[in-house]
Amino acid sequence: MTSPDNLPGSPDSGETPEVPVPAVPESPVARRGMFGAQDTGDTSGYGGLVVRRAPQISTPRPYGGYFDELVDALGLDDAIERVVVDRGELTLHVKRERLVEVCQKLRDDPALRFELSLGVTGVHYPHLAGEELHAVIHLCSMTHNRRVRVEASAPDADPHIPSTVGVYPGHDWHEREAYDFFGIIFDGHPALTRIMMPDDWEGFPQRKDYPLGGIPVEYRGATIPSPDQRRSYS
Amino acid sequence: MSTAYDEATEGKVYSVNGADWDEVVTGVRDSEEERLVVNMGPQHPSTHGVLRLVLTLDGETVTEARSVIGYLHTGIEKNMEFRTWTQGSTFVTRMDYLSPIFNETAYCMGVEKLLGITDRVPERAQAIRVMMMELNRISSHLVAMGTFGMELGATTPFLFGYRDRELVMDLFEYITGLRMNHAYVRPGGVSVDLPAGTVDKVGEFLKEMPKRIKDIRKLLDENPVYVRRTKDVGYLDLTGCMALGITGPILRAAGLPWDLRKTQPYCGYETYEFDVATERGCDVYSRYLVRMQEMEESLKIIEQALDRIAGPLKGEPVMIEDKKIGWPAQLALGPDGFGNSPDHIAHIMGTSMEALIHHFKLVTEGFRVPAGQAYASIESPKGELGAHVVSDGGTRPYRVHFREPSFCNLQGFPAMAEGGQVADVIAAVASIDPVMGGVDR
Numbered sequence: 225m226t227s228p229d230n231l232p233g234s235p236d237s238g239e240t241p242e243v244p245v246p247a248v249p250e251s252p253v254a255r256r257g258m259f260g261a262q263d264t265g266d267t268s269g270y271g272g273l274v275v276r277r278a279p280q281i282s283t284p285r286p287y288g289g290y291f292d293e294l295v296d297a298l299g300l301d302d303a304i305e306r307v308v309v310d311r312g313e314l315t316l317h318v319k320r321e322r323l324v325e326v327c328q329k330l331r332d333d334p335a336l337r338f339e340l341s342l343g344v345t346g347v348h349y350p351h352l353a354g355e356e357l358h359a360v361i362h363l364c365s366m367t368h369n370r371r372v373r374v375e376a377s378a379p380d381a382d383p384h385i386p387s388t389v390g391v392y393p394g395h396d397w398h399e400r401e402a403y404d405f406f407g408i409i410f411d412g413h414p415a416l417t418r419i420m421m422p423d424d425w426e427g428f429p430q431r432k433d434y435p436l437g438g439i440p441v442e443y444r445g446a447t448i449p450s451p452d453q454r455r456s457y458s
Numbered sequence: 459m460s461t462a463y464d465e466a467t468e469g470k471v472y473s474v475n476g477a478d479w480d481e482v483v484t485g486v487r488d489s490e491e492e493r494l495v496v497n498m499g500p501q502h503p504s505t506h507g508v509l510r511l512v513l514t515l516d517g518e519t520v521t522e523a524r525s526v527i528g529y530l531h532t533g534i535e536k537n538m539e540f541r542t543w544t545q546g547s548t549f550v551t552r553m554d555y556l557s558p559i560f561n562e563t564a565y566c567m568g569v570e571k572l573l574g575i576t577d578r579v580p581e582r583a584q585a586i587r588v589m590m591m592e593l594n595r596i597s598s599h600l601v602a603m604g605t606f607g608m609e610l611g612a613t614t615p616f617l618f619g620y621r622d623r624e625l626v627m628d629l630f631e632y633i634t635g636l637r638m639n640h641a642y643v644r645p646g647g648v649s650v651d652l653p654a655g656t657v658d659k660v661g662e663f664l665k666e667m668p669k670r671i672k673d674i675r676k677l678l679d680e681n682p683v684y685v686r687r688t689k690d691v692g693y694l695d696l697t698g699c700m701a702l703g704i705t706g707p708i709l710r711a712a713g714l715p716w717d718l719r720k721t722q723p724y725c726g727y728e729t730y731e732f733d734v735a736t737e738r739g740c741d742v743y744s745r746y747l748v749r750m751q752e753m754e755e756s757l758k759i760i761e762q763a764l765d766r767i768a769g770p771l772k773g774e775p776v777m778i779e780d781k782k783i784g785w786p787a788q789l790a791l792g793p794d795g796f797g798n799s800p801d802h803i804a805h806i807m808g809t810s811m812e813a814l815i816h817h818f819k820l821v822t823e824g825f826r827v828p829a830g831q832a833y834a835s836i837e838s839p840k841g842e843l844g845a846h847v848v849s850d851g852g853t854r855p856y857r858v859h860f861r862e863p864s865f866c867n868l869q870g871f872p873a874m875a876e877g878g879q880v881a882d883v884i885a886a887v888a889s890i891d892p893v894m895g896g897v898d899r
Contacts, residue, residue, distance in 0.1 A: 310831070311571055311572065311574065311830060311832050312571075313831075313832065313833060340703060340705070342703065342835070342844050342861045343703065343861050343866060345846055345859040345861075347856075347859075348857075360846065360859075362844065362846065366716055369722065371833070392701075392703065393701045393702055394701065394703030394869060395703075396869060397865065397866075418528075419527065420527070420528040420531040420898060421531065429533065430535065430857075436537070436539075436540055451537075451540040456540075457823045457824070457852065
């Protein structure tokens with residue numbers, strides 16, 4: 225039942241020690257084996273696990289439903305990097321320099337009328353080189369009862385995304401939160417300061433490379449590591 | 459009381475600790491400053507938890523109002539990235555601790571959307587969710603109205619509100635085992651079926667509650683003091699609500715009948731009969747009226763849900779049939795008060811190896827969720843509660859973000875309070891009904 229994956233130095237497990245966040249961004253396979261064990265530590269006998277990374281999907285037309293109509297009405301195809309229709313939701317990946325223009329049109333065009341913004345949030349994808357930081361905006365049109373998700377990305381090295389407070393004043397606190405947790409700098413925000421963490425806090429806690437913290441639990445000499453240090457399935 | 463450092467940067471500083479107002483009054487009388495900056499909170503009985511308000515006063519008028527949050531930030535979103543999808547329920551329930559069932563339901567709907575099993579969640583589970591959510595809406599509004607009265611100086615509404623909330627808490631304890639932080643709603647359904655006798659208990663509640671709501675209405679609806687403290691106070695019209703992304707009772711008190719239960723139904727709300735409460739006053743009093751009416755509408759929904767649970771949906775499953783997702787929570791009351799059902803233990807230990815494997819894998823590893831992102835939103839007592847759930851294909855959430863209505867609505871506080879009297883600040887904050895556990899997460 226021993227899989228080659230669990231043997232030390234097997235060619236399948238690669239030369240470098242495996243880490244929870246994969247080091248090779250190009251490979252679609254994020255990790256093999258149950259817990260990333262390098263020695264015979266995995267006693268389950270199950271080493272055939274392959275963790276795949278999600279591919280970057282882009283949906284071709286027709287998108288279905290009201291999505292085609294919406295993208296046509298927006299008519300800013302040059303500002304949109306890709307369109308994703310997944311699980312009944314429409315996502316527009318927008319070039320960051322055109323984000324404000326797209327939001328403005330989504331809000332003001334009578335055929336679109338996305339009056340209600342549900343805020344900005346960040347997601348950190350360290351494996352997507354050149355677009356590690358995403359700002360995700362959920363919009364809702366009360367007039368037409370529709371929803372759309374607008375996403376803009378920025379590289380870790382240049383974490384700037386234009387602020388949309390001018391279009392949706394309610395984004396004030398949301399952008400501060402995304403800055404606080406992810407370090408995304410929203411250019412043009414009236415007062416981009418930390419909102420949840422103390423003002424003198426260092427680092428951006430919801431980035432993937434930021435440790436969770438916590439202390440190992442000790443019981444009769446044996447220790448259980450804190451949650452982010454434990455072996456995991458995914 | 460002041461130091462040189464404070465004076466250099468911030469002007470004259472007074473720390474008020476009670477019974478030392480004379481010092482402030484004499485100090486301010488001789489001062490040439492026109493403005494007085496008052497720091498209220500983060501620990502203040504009228505700020506709804508650890509909320510800090512910074513008010514700039516010109517006499518009795520508030521010229522500038524700012525709220526400072528973050529004192530209750532607990533990193534729930536980050537913590538969830540290190541637990542399984544099912545364990546996420548126990549985290550989100552603690553966010554807005556006055557409406558735990560809503561948090562759980564929004565989260566679970568997001569996970570179900572990612573899994574693509576929204577249509578396969580059993581109808582009985584959906585009806586139970588609806589019933590629990592509406593019970594929770596009543597308890598949340600009761601706290602909102604009770605603390606509201608207290609902050610305006612009336613203790614009777616507070617006692618009434620909390621007394622009546624106990625009725626809901628007792629039901630929750632009977633059904634889920636806990637008064638708060640239930641983790642009752644799970645991806646795929648609810649954790650356990652309703653215990654025997656629930657239908658009768660909820661039935662009694664439905665008989666009792668209309669009287670209790672009437673009592674509060676008698677106390678407040680026409681109370682001249684209350685009306686004067688709340689009418690035309692904390693004004694925020696539809697334009698302001700739309701600009702700031704404000705939803706829930708505040709939006710409906712500005713005249714827009716926007717309720718996700720009607721406009722974008724979920725959990726089968728389209729099959730229930732109820733009205734959306736609206737008012738046109740845009741003020742604190744209208745928000746109070748909307749909340750009271752919503753409680754009455756909730757009673758209607760609970761009654762309909764209960765009829766289904768006791769009638770056509772009796773004996774139906776409450777968790778998705780898919781053994782790869784459904785949490786194996788066959789609980790039975792043991793002599794010690796809790797425990798797994800002996801039948802289930804006998805099944806997995808004695809007769810079925812596959813059942814044992816499923817139980818073990820689901821509990822230790824959890825299920826995998828296909829990569830992608832989803833947004834699920836529901837109408838919580840405070841407004842649109844949205845869960846943005848991202849998966850990378852693993853057994854743990856990659857990122858979960860909550861669009862908390864308390865967080866968004868609290869942004870509207872300066873717009874309500876500036877230009878008004880300092881005493882009206884309390885009424886304005888109370889009418890937003892922010893719960894700091896939800897604001898700060």
